[in-house]
Amino acid sequence: MRQRPERGALVEREPTHRRGVGALVVLALGVVLGLTVWHLPREHAPLSRVAREALVVALPGWHTLEPVNEVVYGTRGFDTFGETFLLLAAVVGIGLIARTREQRGEFLGEELAAAREQHAELASSDDAGPEVRARAAEAGEQGRGRGPATPDAEPLGRAWPERSRAMTVVVRAGVRVLAPLLTICGCYLFAWGYSPGGGFPGGAVLVGIVLLAYVSLGYRRVQRVIRPAPVEVAELLGALLVVAVELGGLIFKGSFSASFLPLGQVQTIPSGGVLQAFSASEVIEVATGLTLAIFGLLGMAHDWAPPAEHRDEGSSRAPEEGRAPS
């Protein structure tokens, strides 16, 4: 049999790949790009015609005081439409890559799917101690191990530190105070679309709240809301809304992404007409899409099967030996 390199061996120096050639290529590219940007218009150049047009048309044409929003959802609406579906494609891609073979109702817990086989595998292994301990610690962090059901049920003032599956009571209290304020903030960003903000930042803020709750309170507290089924449905509804808003222009005004909704009074919530509708659909799309992507990634727990070569060579080697050097 061909001699394999020691896979788990500690490497003294970080392995690299053709540093000389890489440096040369990068240097050449840097010089070319440096010369190019040197001749670009600088801070005193007049604004481009497109930018001027967007600024001039924002108030009379769209009743919005925010030219960036006007560009995103109005003038370059078709581009944003494409971007929305790029985001959707990426989320579907992550979902496909991260998904396990069997249907699951929750994001985390991939390793539970084959728990029985996993236990059988561990029981037959000679040196299962570290593996069992690691799994118990992992289960504890996810709130599946021993101890109270939620971190809040754990009494304060004990001599030992709180468990690591949720953050300390200080952070939990802070997040509980902050989350409603941040939710209002995120909704304000897209609802008051005539001031700086819009669907993308609003959606990102909402994702931030979900992540704050997940990190500080633990998965079990967000588990009931953050499940694949409702989040995926909301994501697709957001995408459908975007399509409907853009198609409305085609149906009622004869051009895709044209403004077909009546424009409200300036500095009110419905002022932008179709801009606001697009922005609101985008909030759903971005917030649920990023949530799906992040939890899809978080749910990719390590698989339990031992590496292939171990199966070939029998159980003479310890399972840890083949682990990835990271």
Added chain:
Amino acid sequence: MIVVNYLASVTLLCIGLYAVLTKRNLLKIVMGLSLMESSTYLFLLSLAYRAGSTAPVLLGPPHGESPSALAHGDVADPVLQNICLTAIVIGVAVTGVFLAVTVRIVQHYRTLDADRVRELRG
């Protein structure tokens, strides 16, 4: 001297590309790609900057001016800011896909070293 920003973004792009070309750790390659994306954000926003300008918002014009007068005034480029917004969203999505692929590669090959991932080599 906004050209310093331009050059800084070129430098960032080069550092990222160097990481992608020479590193063998898949996570570091993804980090290099993220760095290259970030450099485009810096570049686009620097390109949008105008000396002595305000944000492209027609809200709260100076005393005695109307919002429409502000539209003709000295403001940063809204189109480039919008393109930066697009770039950020796409950057996040692409990084997510890269990371998902990386995790599955690590699970399959049990290594982060790109040189050891060569089952596809014909």
